[in-house]
Amino acid sequence: xxTHSKSAEIFNRDFERTTWHDETLYFVRQKRDKAAFQIDDWxxxxxxxxxxxxxxxxxxxxxxxxxxxxxLKNGIKVHWAADAREHNExxxxxxSEYFEGNIPHDTFKGIVKSKSMLTEECHMNEYLxxxxxxxxxxDLGERIVxxxxxxxxxxxxxxxHWKKEEIGELFHKHLGTEKxxxxxxxxxxxxxxxxRDKFLNRKVALTGVNFAVAVTGEFVVCTNEGNAxxxxxxxxxxxxxxxxxKIIPQRQHLSVFLRLLARSATGQPITTYSSHFRKPRDGQQxxxxxxxxxxxxxxxxxxxxxxxxxxxxxxxxxxxxxYRRSGGHSYHTAIAGPIGSILSPNLDMKANADLPFASxxxxxxxxxxxxxxxxxxxxxxxxxxxxxxxxxxxTKTLMMKGMSKxxxxxxxxxxxGKVGRMLMDKMPFMVNNSLNLWYxxxxxxxxxxxxxxxxYKKNRK
Amino acid sequence: MKVALFIxxxxxxxYPKVGIATLELLEKLxxxxxxxxxxxxxxxxxxxxxxxxxxxxxxxxxxxxxxxYEYIVAPSGSCTLHIKEHIPxxxxxxxxxxxxxxxxxxxTLEGSFPHKVGLHQSCHGLRGLFTAQMSELNAPQxxxxxxxxxxxxxxxxxKLSRKDECCGFGGTFCVTEEAVSVRMxxxxxxDHLKNGTEILTGGDTSCLMHLEGIIRREKHDIKVMHIAxxxxxxxx
Numbered sequence: 042x043x044t045h046s047k048s049a050e051i052f053n054r055d056f057e058r059t060t061w062h063d064e065t066l067y068f069v070r071q072k073r074d075k076a077a078f079q080i081d082d083w084x085x086x087x088x089x090x091x092x093x094x095x096x097x098x099x100x101x102x103x104x105x106x107x108x109x110x111x112x113l114k115n116g117i118k119v120h121w122a123a124d125a126r127e128h129n130e131x132x133x134x135x136x137s138e139y140f141e142g143n144i145p146h147d148t149f150k151g152i153v154k155s156k157s158m159l160t161e162e163c164h165m166n167e168y169l170x171x172x173x174x175x176x177x178x179x180d181l182g183e184r185i186v187x188x189x190x191x192x193x194x195x196x197x198x199x200x201x202h203w204k205k206e207e208i209g210e211l212f213h214k215h216l217g218t219e220k221x222x223x224x225x226x227x228x229x230x231x232x233x234x235x236x237r238d239k240f241l242n243r244k245v246a247l248t249g250v251n252f253a254v255a256v257t258g259e260f261v262v263c264t265n266e267g268n269a270x271x272x273x274x275x276x277x278x279x280x281x282x283x284x285x286x287k288i289i290p291q292r293q294h295l296s297v298f299l300r301l302l303a304r305s306a307t308g309q310p311i312t313t314y315s316s317h318f319r320k321p322r323d324g325q326q327x328x329x330x331x332x333x334x335x336x337x338x339x340x341x342x343x344x345x346x347x348x349x350x351x352x353x354x355x356x357x358x359x360x361x362x363x364y365r366r367s368g369g370h371s372y373h374t375a376i377a378g379p380i381g382s383i384l385s386p387n388l389d390m391k392a393n394a395d396l397p398f399a400s401x402x403x404x405x406x407x408x409x410x411x412x413x414x415x416x417x418x419x420x421x422x423x424x425x426x427x428x429x430x431x432x433x434x435x436t437k438t439l440m441m442k443g444m445s446k447x448x449x450x451x452x453x454x455x456x457x458g459k460v461g462r463m464l465m466d467k468m469p470f471m472v473n474n475s476l477n478l479w480y481x482x483x484x485x486x487x488x489x490x491x492x493x494x495x496x497y498k499k500n501r502k
Numbered sequence: 503m504k505v506a507l508f509i510x511x512x513x514x515x516x517y518p519k520v521g522i523a524t525l526e527l528l529e530k531l532x533x534x535x536x537x538x539x540x541x542x543x544x545x546x547x548x549x550x551x552x553x554x555x556x557x558x559x560x561x562x563x564x565x566x567x568x569x570x571y572e573y574i575v576a577p578s579g580s581c582t583l584h585i586k587e588h589i590p591x592x593x594x595x596x597x598x599x600x601x602x603x604x605x606x607x608x609x610t611l612e613g614s615f616p617h618k619v620g621l622h623q624s625c626h627g628l629r630g631l632f633t634a635q636m637s638e639l640n641a642p643q644x645x646x647x648x649x650x651x652x653x654x655x656x657x658x659x660x661k662l663s664r665k666d667e668c669c670g671f672g673g674t675f676c677v678t679e680e681a682v683s684v685r686m687x688x689x690x691x692x693d694h695l696k697n698g699t700e701i702l703t704g705g706d707t708s709c710l711m712h713l714e715g716i717i718r719r720e721k722h723d724i725k726v727m728h729i730a731x732x733x734x735x736x737x738x
Contacts (some may be wrong), residue, residue, distance in 0.1 A: 043678070050681040059685060067664070073636070083640040360638065362668045366685050399679060401672030401686075402550060404629035408638035424552030433552060441553040448511060448543035449559025458515040478677040482684040483715030486516040493514040493521035497537050501525070 043395035049367035062202060063365040067283065069198070070359040072308025073409065080300070090297050091413035094350035097288055098340065104255040104288045105331065111258025112329060115320040120330045125163035126330045132165060132280055133172055135328055136245055139278045149242050151175030154281075155262065155269035156183060157249030158196050158353055159282045159332060159374035176247075177239045179268040181232055188215045194369025196376060197306045197355035202368055213386075236268070246272035249319075250283035251352070252298060255290050259319035263302060263312035270316050280328045281318065285336050286349040298352060301411035305354040339387045344422045348383045350412040357406035357416055361401055366494035372396060383419040386427065394432035397423035455494070462488040485500070503606070505533045506571035508595065510581045510707070511543040517707050521730040524577040524591055524598055538567035542697065546584035549694040550673045561589050568593065575601045577730045579627020579705050586631075589737040598730055599646045599705055600633055610649065613736035616656025620699030621647060621729075622690065622713065623666040624706035633705065637666045647705060647729055654736045660699045667693075687716045694724060701725045703732055 042050070053059050075213055077083045088245070097104060109119045120135075122128035140150055152169070157356075160166065166176045166187075178187045180205050182199035186192060186209055193199030209223035218231045248269045252261040260281055262269045273279045289298065295315075303309040321327035339345055358378035359363050369377040374385040374393060382396035397420045406416040427433060447453050464471050465488040509521040528535045543559030544564060565584065569572050574595040576582045582597040582618055602608050613670035623645075627633040652659060670676070670686025677683075691713060696701050702717075702724050704710050714726040 046679045046681070049679060053681040053685050063689070078640045080640070269645070361677070362670065362686050363682050366682050366689075398552075398675070399667050399682075401625065401670060401675050401683075403625035403668035403672075405625075405636075405638060405668070407637055408629065421550065424550070425554050428552035431553065438550070438553075441548050441551055441556055445545070445548050445553065445556040445559055448548075449563055451540035451542055451563065454511065454542040458511075462515060478680045479715070481680060482719060483687075483712065484718040485715065486711055488516065489518050491518060493509050493518035494537070494539060496518050496522060497525075497539075501537070 043398065044373055045367065045371050045395045048371035052368045052371060053366065059366055062368060066199060066359045066365045069307060071357065073305055073356055075312065076304040076308040076371045083344050084303060086297060087411055087413050090301055090411055091350065093289065093294050093297060094412050095347070097290065098286070098346060098349055099434060101285065101288065104290060105285060106251050107255040108258055111256065115258045116327065117258065117320065118326070118328045120328060122330055122332045127281065128163045128330055128334065129165050129168040130249070131330050133169060135278070135280055136174060139245060143244070143277070144255070149175065151177060151243045152245040152247050153177050153179050153239055153243045153272040154247040155249065155264055155272055156180045157247065157282050159249055159284050160247070161193060162334065176220065176308055179236050179239065179272055180264070181229065181266060184232060184236065192375070194377065195355060195358055196353050197458065201288040240271045240275050244277040247282065248273060250281050250287050251302070251372065252289050252295060253283055253287050253294050253408035255288055257292060259317050261295065261315055263315045265313040267314045270314055272320070276325065278326045279318070279321065280330065282332060285331050285333055302352055302354050305356040305409065314386050335388045342387070345383060345419055347414055348380065348419060350414055352412060354411055356409040356411065358410045359379045360405045362403065363401065367399070379416045379420070380414070383416060383423060386423050390427060390430060390432055394427045397414065397427060411490050422435065427491040458492055503533050503573065504534050504571070506568055506574045507535050507537045508541060508576040508581070509537065509567065510576065510578045513577065513707050517728070520577055520707050520730055522733040523728065523730040527730055528575065530737060531602065531608065541567045544581045544584050544589065546581055547673055549584065564589050565591060565715050573605065577705070577728060578707060579624050579631050579633060580708060583626040583630035595629050597627055597631055597633060597705060599650055600631060603646045603649060605615065610653045611733060611737055612653065614655040615732060615736040617696050618658045618660055618700040619651060619732070620660040620662060620694040620697065620702045622669060622702060622704035622709055624704050624709045626664055627705050650733060660694065660697050662693050662697055664693055669709045669713055671709045676712055687712050691716055691722060691724070692707060695722060699724055701727055703727050703729045705729050
């Protein structure tokens with residue numbers, strides 16, 4: 042069994058919970074449908090977004106340099122990180138320099154962080170915490186998983202695998218709420234008070250970047266909770282971590298992406314807050330860390346290049362029948378779901394070789410993708426790459442080679458088919474046993490007396 | 503019209519009745535049907551598992567058997583899609599229902615089938631061959647299999663809660679991800695049960711074999727038939 046299939050099997054042992062997880066996420070898919078279908082030109086909008094992103098990927102270096110020039114003019118400091126380690130070190134250095142210079146009024150060596158899947162990808166929290174810096178996730182869902190010592194199971198809905206009763210318990214333990222109180226309003230208010238204290242007493246804010254506009258040197262951060270704004274507005278130091286593919290050429294292109302993002306993600310017309318950051322306030326420092334971490338390698342893989350169009354809406358998660366029934370943690374990577382399964386092998390083929398196989402190739406992901414990434418085609422292509430690179434079991438290879446031989450030869454095929462059916466008929470225990478994974482929860486087809494070709498010979502020739 | 507019949511390997515071996523129904527149906531619709539005898543498998547099971555490079559034998563065997571025909575028809579959307587995308591041939595291959603609606607230009611079929619029928623839209627036929635509109639897209643509705651079924655006397659086409667969710671078969675996925683595969687199938691069956699399906703049908707025997715395996719194990723009162731069997735029975 043693979044890492045994914047093992048975790049998925051454990052996930053499925055709780056039938057009712059799997060039902061609940063599936064239905065919760067399918068509800069989000071339906072909300073997406075409703076929002077998308079209210080726009081007559083929805084498919085045109087997707088196509089336009091896809092084309093803009095193609096242009097971006099074809100001219101990525103130029104746009105990045107243009108963004109840097111304009112950001113510098115605006116007073117933003119720009120850093121370049123080749124990989125996760127460099128990103129974490131850059132962030133650490135900026136933060137420690139700030140703390141060293143501001144000890145008098147700094148009582149808390151901590152940062153408040155709004156949603157950034159890139160920092161998850163880089164394992165930044167763990168790194169900074171190991172260096173003695175407190176990191177407080179301020180997105181409610183992220184705060185919940187952080188308190189629980191977990192990682193997000195979904196890029197947009199990080200704690201979608203948690204039930205409100207369980208959150209009540211967690212908050213009782215960590216935030217001192219009443220035992221047994223699971224009222225979402227009450228729990229949200231408790232989280233708000235808890236986070237407000239963090240916002241007021243931390244002077245360093247870290248955000249992600251949803252879109253960076255090349256011609257203006259500004260970046261846009263989208264949240265529903267306003268937590269990015271709370272953090273940055275109260276901060277002396279704002280660091281934004283940005284994947285290098287987040288560039289869009291011009292501001293007007295936001296009119297395409299902002300319409301697509303929230304509708305695809307949650308079925309809302311737009312995120313509650315779509316905040317533009319162009320220059321630091323007086324007395325504030327603003328930094329952007331532009332991160333590669335495997336992205337240029339992926340850009341160089343022709344078959345997988347356009348996975349970099351992703352705007353992290355999570356629509357492919359919500360529609361994926363496998364994700365809904367295996368949970369985000371079964372993907373064992375920062376980005377789970379179908380898009381994660383085509384991004385993660387690029388980062389580590391060996392560790393993530395199971396992920397492209399965690400799919401039926403049903404193709405629903407590609408259809409909901411707002412930037413039209415051919416996700417299921419890329420899953421198929423990754424399988425070919427992973428097998429050729431040797432990241433598959435020897436038993437499977439032997440079996441596939443054997444099957445190919447039998448199926449390529451009409452005579453062998455006819456003979457083995459006959460033998461197989463005869464065996465199933467006369468000795469059903471040969472297939473109906475615990476070694477046969479098909480038979481565990483499904484009946485085998487009843488073997489017919491003759492094959493189609495035998496019938497055809499008798500009846501049509 | 504002369505038609506070469508491609509009967510996928512598992513249909514040949516386990517579901518000859520689907521092959522027979524397809525052949526008889528096409529004959530009733532006025533086609534001259536031939537079955538090239540040395541055909542085996544299109545190679546999809548290996549290719550979808552990452553072993554496309556091992557399928558050269560299957561590919562050349564397919565070409566040797568079918569290259570002389572202009573029209574090839576298969577009662578499987580999945581195999582049809584694989585051949586379309588991976589096997590270069592001189593003629594063209596069609597999934598059964600799209601061949602009837604698009605090439606034979608048959609708008610509707612007359613006949614009788616007084617049953618509550620639930621249609622399983624298999625993914626490769628649906629999203630690969632566009633045999634029907636996909637639920638994810640904001641685009642005009644159509645369905646080739648429904649078009650062929652809907653005018654039968656007495657038929658009631660069941661409306662499902664999730665009209666085109668995958669059944670979880672997925673080729674080798676059905677054993678490599680057994681838990682999720684079975685759960686997906688159970689959920690599809692539950693949708694049909696809830697909405698009153700008596701006969702579950704579809705264009706892909708692989709999906710039907712998976713769903714039938716679950717139905718029989720759990721002893722549900724649903725009969726499974728390939729759409730070729732329904733069409734062939736209803737028009738006679």
